[in-house]
Amino acid sequence: MADADVGPCPQVFVVDTYSNCDSVPGEKKPMRARAGIQFLLLLLGLVMLGLVVQGVFIYTLYKKTEVLSHERSHPYFLNLSNPKSSEQQDGTIMGQVGSKELNEIPIQQPHLxxxxxxxFAHLMGSNNPGGDNNVVQWTHDSGDAITHNMSYDKGRLLVEREGYYYLYSKVQLNAVLECSLIQHKVMKDTSAYGHSILLMRSKSLRCRTPKPESAKTSNGEYLWNSFLAGIFHLQRGDQIFVTLENMQKIRPGSTDNFMGAFMILP
Structure with missing residues (x-):
């Protein structure tokens, strides 16, 4: 009877949570990391290439600077007054320059x-400076006056070779007599135009005013200087001259008044 009262034994189910789990294989190295390494290698290569190019530029600049410093000691510029010595030194220096590397840029110096x-020309003041149309007259063949490969005719310098010229003119005036406008001009006549061309001008209104005794000369004059200078391109056949209004105010003198020109580049 006791056995009849006891129910059947309960079933026990055991769940094995690890029995059906598959093992996960290890993942491969991401492609992103591999690309990053390649980018770093490329960047490093570019940096190295930049350093090499910079080194080449620095070396080239150094060599060119060395050539320039060497050429500045050329005998043409150190001793123009001794052509024979300059020619002897020139042969030595040109031999040294010729032995330099081929990638250097040669610098051509003008021959002596x-x-x-x-x-070039340098004209000096005349005792009779007045000319037609207010053109100042000069002395061109005496004293320190000189013309070389240029001509002079009635106050005008005649250009015989085309090039860039440095022109200059200086006059000294006595501004004590009366109040007047003084204009000092450097002019050019050329076959390309039918009228004179103004190159430079000094314009000043000078009046008779009381001056301290220290500003007066021994003969009671009040002197005023006007100087003009500049670089201009001149053609063969051009004529350069100076005009001065109120010509009677100019103070005659060979050293107080002058005009000149010289070629700086052909």
């Missing part, structure tokens, strides 16, 4: 003969 043949 070319420098000596460049036109």
């Amino acid at each position: 003969e070319e420098v000596q043949q460049r036109p």
Whole structure:
């Protein structure tokens, strides 16, 4: 009877949570990390290439600077007054320059003969400076006055070779007599135009005013200087001259008044 009262034994179910789990294989290295390494290698290569190019530029600049410093000691510029010595030194220096590397840029210096043949002129004040149309007259063949490969005619310098010229003019005036406008001009006549061309001008209104005794000269004059200078391109056949209004105010003198020109580049 006791056995009949006891129910059947309960079933026990055991769940094995690890029995059906598959093992996960290890993942491969991401492609992103591999691309990052390649980018870093490329960047490093570019940096190295930049350093090499920079080194080449620095070396080239150094060599060119060395050539320039060497050429500045050329005998043409150190001793133009001794052509024979300059020619001897020139052979030595040119031999040294020729032995330098081929990648250097040679610098051509003007020959001594070319420098000596460049036109120039220096005109000095005349005792009779007045000319037609207010053109100042000069002394061109006496004292320190000189013309070289340029001509002079009635106050005008005649250009015989085309090039860039440095022009200058200086006059001294006595501004004590009366109040007037003084204009000092450097002019050019050229075949390309039918009228004179103004190159430079000094314009000043000078009046008779009381001056301290220290500003007066011994003969009671009040002197005023006007100086003009500049670089201009001149053609063959051009005429350069100076005009001065109120010509009677100019103070005659060979050293107080002058005009000149010299070629700086052909």
